[in-house]
Amino acid sequence: MSKQLVLHSLSKKYNKSEKFANKNINLTFFSGEISTITGHNGAGKTTMLNQVIGITKPSKGSITFNGKSFVTESKVAREYVSMMPQLHAPLNGVTMSQSIRSILRIRGLSEKEVKKETTKILKELAINDWKDTPGQKLSGGLRRLTSFAMTVAYPAPILLLDEPTNDVDPIRRQIIWKHLRKLAKSGHIIIVVTHNLLEVEKYADRYILMNNGKVLEDKRLQERSLESSRLNKLVVNFSSEEEALCVKLPKSLNHTYNSEEVAHEFDIEAEEMVAGIFWLMQMIEEKKVVNYSFSPKSLNETYGEMINGDDEE
Numbered sequence: 372m373s374k375q376l377v378l379h380s381l382s383k384k385y386n387k388s389e390k391f392a393n394k395n396i397n398l399t400f401f402s403g404e405i406s407t408i409t410g411h412n413g414a415g416k417t418t419m420l421n422q423v424i425g426i427t428k429p430s431k432g433s434i435t436f437n438g439k440s441f442v443t444e445s446k447v448a449r450e451y452v453s454m455m456p457q458l459h460a461p462l463n464g465v466t467m468s469q470s471i472r473s474i475l476r477i478r479g480l481s482e483k484e485v486k487k488e489t490t491k492i493l494k495e496l497a498i499n500d501w502k503d504t505p506g507q508k509l510s511g512g513l514r515r516l517t518s519f520a521m522t523v524a525y526p527a528p529i530l531l532l533d534e535p536t537n538d539v540d541p542i543r544r545q546i547i548w549k550h551l552r553k554l555a556k557s558g559h560i561i562i563v564v565t566h567n568l569l570e571v572e573k574y575a576d577r578y579i580l581m582n583n584g585k586v587l588e589d590k591r592l593q594e595r596s597l598e599s600s601r602l603n604k605l606v607v608n609f610s611s612e613e614e615a616l617c618v619k620l621p622k623s624l625n626h627t628y629n630s631e632e633v634a635h636e637f638d639i640e641a642e643e644m645v646a647g648i649f650w651l652m653q654m655i656e657e658k659k660v661v662n663y664s665f666s667p668k669s670l671n672e673t674y675g676e677m678i679n680g681d682d683e684e
């Protein structure tokens with residue numbers, strides 16, 4: 372049966388602060404899923420992770436995992452949650468391998484298991500070559516990978532990861548996401564804070580957008596891609612500004628003019644597609660168009676629209 376982490380009416384106001392870092396957050400996370408949290412700097416993402424692991428006490432609200440409260444018993448949270456923090460673990464003077472081994476010992480593994488699990492995770496993340504390198508000599512990306520290895524080498528049921536792929540090379544970014552998928556499949560709850568929307572589109576199951584301490588959007592990515600396939604973007608470039616501004620535009624379509632690109636840009640719903648294509652063909656036939664492109668609206672564009680809409684409130 373799926374396990375659930377339930378955040379109910381979660382709010383936090385730091386001492387002396389006028390404003391809530393997060394306010395009335397209601398979210399349920401399920402085992403088997405990779406959920407991602409995105410949002411501007413200061414949106415309240417890290418505060419939420421810190422509330423879950425018990426570092427930050429909520430001002431209001433509850434956090435429960437399978438009926439157990441993380442707010443009233445923060446020891447329980449430490450038992451069920453592992454967190455990879457935004458800042459790298461202090462690794463100076465300690466080798467990559469020693470850092471991983473120390474975490475496994477804290478988790479209560481025998482020396483034999485510690486050795487086995489350390490070897491396994493170093494191999495899986497393709498970082499074995501640096502196992503004996505002290506922390507201060509590791510690059511930013513390798514420090515982050517060490518921190519990731521420390522979090523997932525003996526994973527707790529709930530994994531919180533604050534920007535795990537920052538500074539990491541493209542190959543190992545894939546390895547990180549594939550590793551998280553493997554953990555989700557084996558029943559872990561995975562919550563990733565990230566600013567990388569391309570990675571969200573490619574690897575996550577769920578997209579949660581936060582702004583000003585509130586949840587603005589919470590979507591399964593399959594739902595979102597169905598929606599975005601209904602909404603496409605048509606960009607038509609003209610040979611000159613004069614040409615572009617003279618053409619007769621299809622009245623039924625929403626459009627903006629991009630003077631830098633000398634292009635008319637349309638957001639087109641599925642039912643408007645025929646009108647859009649008909650107009651485009653006419654422009655091509657009249658030899659006015661130098662280039663055009665049709666593409667689904669990306670998460671990046673939707674993100675900007677949602678945040679701007681919220682800020683204008």
Ligand SMILES: Nc1ncnc2c1ncn2[C@@H]1O[C@H](COP(=O)(O)OP(=O)(O)OP(=O)(O)O)[C@@H](O)[C@H]1O
Pocket residue numbers: 385386388391392393410411412413414415416417418419
């Ligand atoms: N320890 C603290 N004391 C006082 N205010 C804090 C503290 N930590 C965070 N805040 C404030 O709470 C709000 C939310 O911050 P938080 O770090 O949770 O945002 P974030 O979405 O994780 O940002 P980022 O993407 O920059 O990491 C911000 O206004 C921040 O200034």
